[in-house]
Amino acid sequence: MESEKLIEGRSLNREKTFGEKLFFQRQLLVMSLPLILYLILFSYVPVWGWTMAFQNYKPARDFFSQEWVGMKWFIFLFTDKGFLRVLRNTVAMSFINMALGYITAIVFALLLNELKSVRFKRVIQTVSYLPHFLSWIIVTGLVATMLSVENGAINDFLMALRIIKEPILFLSEPKYFWGIVGFTYVWKEVGWNTIIYLAAIAGIDPALYEAAQIDGCSRYQKMWFITLPGIRSTIIIMMIMSIGHILDAGFELQYLLKNGLIQDVAETIDIYVIKYGIENFNYSLATAAGMFKNVVNISLIFIANNLAKRFGEDRLI
Numbered sequence: 358m359e360s361e362k363l364i365e366g367r368s369l370n371r372e373k374t375f376g377e378k379l380f381f382q383r384q385l386l387v388m389s390l391p392l393i394l395y396l397i398l399f400s401y402v403p404v405w406g407w408t409m410a411f412q413n414y415k416p417a418r419d420f421f422s423q424e425w426v427g428m429k430w431f432i433f434l435f436t437d438k439g440f441l442r443v444l445r446n447t448v449a450m451s452f453i454n455m456a457l458g459y460i461t462a463i464v465f466a467l468l469l470n471e472l473k474s475v476r477f478k479r480v481i482q483t484v485s486y487l488p489h490f491l492s493w494i495i496v497t498g499l500v501a502t503m504l505s506v507e508n509g510a511i512n513d514f515l516m517a518l519r520i521i522k523e524p525i526l527f528l529s530e531p532k533y534f535w536g537i538v539g540f541t542y543v544w545k546e547v548g549w550n551t552i553i554y555l556a557a558i559a560g561i562d563p564a565l566y567e568a569a570q571i572d573g574c575s576r577y578q579k580m581w582f583i584t585l586p587g588i589r590s591t592i593i594i595m596m597i598m599s600i601g602h603i604l605d606a607g608f609e610l611q612y613l614l615k616n617g618l619i620q621d622v623a624e625t626i627d628i629y630v631i632k633y634g635i636e637n638f639n640y641s642l643a644t645a646a647g648m649f650k651n652v653v654n655i656s657l658i659f660i661a662n663n664l665a666k667r668f669g670e671d672r673l674i
Contacts (some may be wrong), residue, residue, distance in 0.1 A: 410645040430645035440629060440646065447625045450606035453539040455599045461547045463592065466554035467580055485548025493609035500541055500614065504528055528614060531622040538610055553595065554588055561587040593665055601658035604650045626650050 379386065410431070413424040434440045465485070472478040488496070503510045504527040512524040527533050561584065569579045608627035615623030624632075626646055634643025 407644060407648050409641050410648050412641055414641045414644075416640070426641075430642050431649070433642065434645055434649065442621060443624050443626055443629045446622055447604055447606045450535055450538050450611070450625065451603045453535055454542045454606065455603070457539045457543045458546055458550060459596065459599055461543050462550035463554055463588075465547055466551040466558060466588075467584060469551065469555060470558050470584065471576060471580070482548065482551075485551070487548070488545040489549035491545065493613065496541065496545055497610060497613040500537065501528065504537070528616065529618045531619045534614070534619045534622050537614070538607070541610060542607070553591060557588040557591040558584060597658060597661045597665060600661040601654050603657055604653055 373381070408420075411425060411427060413426050413429075415423065469478055469481060472481070504512070506512060506524040506526060509524065511527070512521070515521045516524070525533075527537060565583050565587075566579055569583055574582070604626060606625045606627075608625065608631075611623050611625050612628055612631075615628075626649075630643045630646050633639040633646070
């Protein structure tokens with residue numbers, strides 16, 4: 358009898374096979390089937406188009422009639438001074454956007470959490486979220502108007518404070534462009550980016566703040582020793598995700614604000630792809646550039662994730 362019970366206990370405690378797990382979770386699989394089909398159709402099937410990067414692609418020919426050129430277009434990318442300049446611009450603006458957006462979102466979330474008036478806090482949140490819902494067309498129009506030489510609010514304000522004596526051509530000076538892009542991104546997205554941090558802060562046990570209050574901690578000390586450690590895992594996860602977009606500096610803002618005077622510092626990889634793929638009909642080169650960007654972004658996610666794992670931090674995967 359004891360041996361039979363032991364065998365039954367082992368059979369109950371044994372790990373289920375993959376087929377058994379699928380059977381017991383069949384309702385969840387049926388519910389997720391539309392999403393799986395969506396991902397396959399729009400995320401994996403288009404990967405077939407990457408073959409154009411290894412061809413001298415001609416739209417009028419079928420797949421088997423295309424001329425295969427191997428790594429020709431990738432070699433061209435890394436020997437083309439234009440692409441290297443575009444790569445520099447993309448990485449620089451991505452770092453600026455990531456650093457400014459990442460830091461300001463955390464700081465803004467901490468400051469909002471310290472507001473005692475719930476009504477005032479909601480008003481600030483609403484006002485900060487609103488720019489996120491504006492299209493980049495409207496945002497670039499506002500930026501161009503604010504920075505214009507004639508009746509531009511920024512120039513008028515600086516001249517009223519006697520910081521400058523004459524208007525500055527902000528959108529004609531290359532040295533200002535990256536800063537304009539960075540601050541515009543922060544203004545548009547900082548409120549939206551704080552949502553995840555505010556949600557993480559809401560999950561911190563209030564008893565920790567009460568104990569700190571009893572111990573005589575100031576609001577700054579509670580922020581530094583309770584709030585920040587409490588959202589540390591969220592900060593790490595968001596950092597890993599941000600690193601995975603290091604070559605996604607943007608397209609609309611740069612494309613709409615650039616002109617002939619600042620073109621050398623305004624073009625990004627996305628603009629490069631549009632330029633060669635649509636304007637010059639070089640689909641193979643455009644595909645190679647886009648493929649390079651995606652492979653680098655995915656590789657950086659895995660590298661950042663493994664580094665977080667090595668240092669004992671929370672990781673994305």
